[in-house]
Amino acid sequence: MNINAAKAALAHLELDDNPASIRSKSRDFFWYSPVLKARLDHVVADFVVSPRDEAEVIEVLKTCYAHDVPVTVRGAGTGNYGQAMPLAGGCVMHLKNMNQIRAIAPGRVVAEPGIVIRDLDAQTRAQSGQELRMMPSTAATATLGGFIAGGSGGVGSVRWGALRDLGNIIRLRVVSMEAEPQIHEFTGEELHRVSHAYGTNGIITEIEMPLAPAYDWVSTVLTFPGFAEAARFGAELAAEDGILVKLVTVCEAPIAAQYFQRFKGHVDEGDNTLHLMVAPQSMPALETFLARWPAGKMIFRSDAHDWSRDPGVAYEYGWNHTTLRALKVDPDITYLQVRYHGADFLEVIEAVRARFGAELMQHLEVMREHGQVIYAGLTMVRFTTEERLEEIVREHEEMGAMIFNPHRYTLEEGGRQSADARQLAFKREADPKGLLNPGKMIAWDVPDWGYETIYAYAGMRAAE
Ligand code: FAD
Numbered sequence: 001m002n003i004n005a006a007k008a009a010l011a012h013l014e015l016d017d018n019p020a021s022i023r024s025k026s027r028d029f030f031w032y033s034p035v036l037k038a039r040l041d042h043v044v045a046d047f048v049v050s051p052r053d054e055a056e057v058i059e060v061l062k063t064c065y066a067h068d069v070p071v072t073v074r075g076a077g078t079g080n081y082g083q084a085m086p087l088a089g090g091c092v093m094h095l096k097n098m099n100q101i102r103a104i105a106p107g108r109v110v111a112e113p114g115i116v117i118r119d120l121d122a123q124t125r126a127q128s129g130q131e132l133r134m135m136p137s138t139a140a141t142a143t144l145g146g147f148i149a150g151g152s153g154g155v156g157s158v159r160w161g162a163l164r165d166l167g168n169i170i171r172l173r174v175v176s177m178e179a180e181p182q183i184h185e186f187t188g189e190e191l192h193r194v195s196h197a198y199g200t201n202g203i204i205t206e207i208e209m210p211l212a213p214a215y216d217w218v219s220t221v222l223t224f225p226g227f228a229e230a231a232r233f234g235a236e237l238a239a240e241d242g243i244l245v246k247l248v249t250v251c252e253a254p255i256a257a258q259y260f261q262r263f264k265g266h267v268d269e270g271d272n273t274l275h276l277m278v279a280p281q282s283m284p285a286l287e288t289f290l291a292r293w294p295a296g297k298m299i300f301r302s303d304a305h306d307w308s309r310d311p312g313v314a315y316e317y318g319w320n321h322t323t324l325r326a327l328k329v330d331p332d333i334t335y336l337q338v339r340y341h342g343a344d345f346l347e348v349i350e351a352v353r354a355r356f357g358a359e360l361m362q363h364l365e366v367m368r369e370h371g372q373v374i375y376a377g378l379t380m381v382r383f384t385t386e387e388r389l390e391e392i393v394r395e396h397e398e399m400g401a402m403i404f405n406p407h408r409y410t411l412e413e414g415g416r417q418s419a420d421a422r423q424l425a426f427k428r429e430a431d432p433k434g435l436l437n438p439g440k441m442i443a444w445d446v447p448d449w450g451y452e453t454i455y456a457y458a459g460m461r462a463a464e
């Protein structure tokens with residue numbers, strides 16, 4: 001790895017070698033996990049470069065290839081798994097300057113990867129009355145490229161499913177890391193080569209996404225005295241095809257009372273809460289539906305309320321924002337990502353609650369999967385030790401609740417514990433030296449890895 005030669009060759013680009021800023025651009029939200037915090041805190045790149053267009057991306061890749069310098073691409077660094085952290089050092093390629101929209105048409109938008117999702121939505125709304133079908137709850141800071149390469153779904157998934165579902169990404173333009181970088185245009189099955197691949201096998205330089213009609217979504221909060229009923233309400237509301245919702249979040253008591261500062265005085269320790277985004281024209285139907293559930297109460301609606309402090313948009317209480325709010329109050333909280341599907345998913349959730357009691361607090365998000373309503377759990381855990389966390393994971397799996405482990409930094413361990421043949425095959429073609437985001441794809445490093453223990457990337461730079 002010849003860092004100095006690469007830096008000299010790229011000196012005419014926007015290059016940052018200030019140690020404090022390199023350190024901050026080498027980090028993401030990995031610290032959500034005490035397991036990752038213990039392993040990745042020291043990780044730092046050698047320099048940061050911010051290309052302005054695809055030609056400069058190609059120049060960076062070609063130069064780093066020639067000098068054997070690893071390249072880890074960065075959107076906004078809001079990922080939770082250390083995805084954007086340069087384990088082997090080298091170059092962080094920051095895409096903040098590639099933030100233009102190229103075209104907006106009925107049902108679609110073409111944009112550069114570094115655009116912040118909220119800015120993209122503002123422009124598609126203003127110009128065409130449309131918005132992205134789904135976005136992470138970090139839309140105010142996260143980039144579109146980071147969402148495609150590192151995210152999975154979020155606000156909107158209640159209606160549209162996950163990012164990986166057919167039709168939720170239209171086209172990706174991707175640059176490879178070779179002596180002569182190649183440009184690829186992917187649609188259909190080929191999208192799976194690089195979507196959710198953590199930038200390990202190509203740099204996405206242009207994205208075409210589907211759009212839906214935009215609404216002034218009404219943020220709504222409901223309370224229920226019983227969690228099981230709140231969870232059933234959420235699932236049944238999402239299955240009401242005529243009621244247009246973009247978010248259905250369920251939080252077990254006492255999450256709202258303890259961690260949502262602006263809810264003080266409006267909720268009790270025993271209140272389980274639902275946080276909804278509802279299209280304005282669907283509010284009367286929501287009220288009708290709620291009237292069939294005598295235990296449920298609407299305590300807030302953003303279009304008509306008398307709270308002295310506005311709690312803000314509903315989605316910043318959902319997805320991983322729920323965990324963030326808890327962490328701000330109690331740093332010993334961590335979380336799990338769970339999938340509850342199958343006909344008996346509400347029973348499995350209740351069995352998990354009975355098994356773990358107060359050690360876990362349930363936080364559920366409704367998603368659609370092949371037309372069915374399911375729950376994703378972003379369960380809060382009162383962390384004690386790594387061993388206990390592992391036990392909790394194992395017990396969930398034994399009870400039929402699938403875990404996507406957020407305490408791992410590799411694609412495989414954070415996913416389905418198996419190699420993705422399409423991503424690996426494309427990496428062989430597009431990154432022959434293995435320089436893109438090294439250490440994140442186990443199948444590249446150790447093809448026969450057995451997943452019995454946490455993977456430790458051998459090429460990770462030691463702490464100084
Ligand atoms: P980064 O963190 O910078 O990058 C993510 C990954 O993508 C990295 O591996 C990076 O190398 C790679 N990458 C970035 N740009 C490119 C590119 N152009 N080409 C190839 N690879 C690239 N995620 C969800 O899916 N849904 C949620 O609702 C959600 N809520 C969150 C809430 C909180 C409070 C936090 C902290 C995180 C949440 N996340 C969520 C995770 C994360 O915020 C999102 O996935 C976000 O979209 C990542 O965007 P980013 O620009 O920050 O990407």
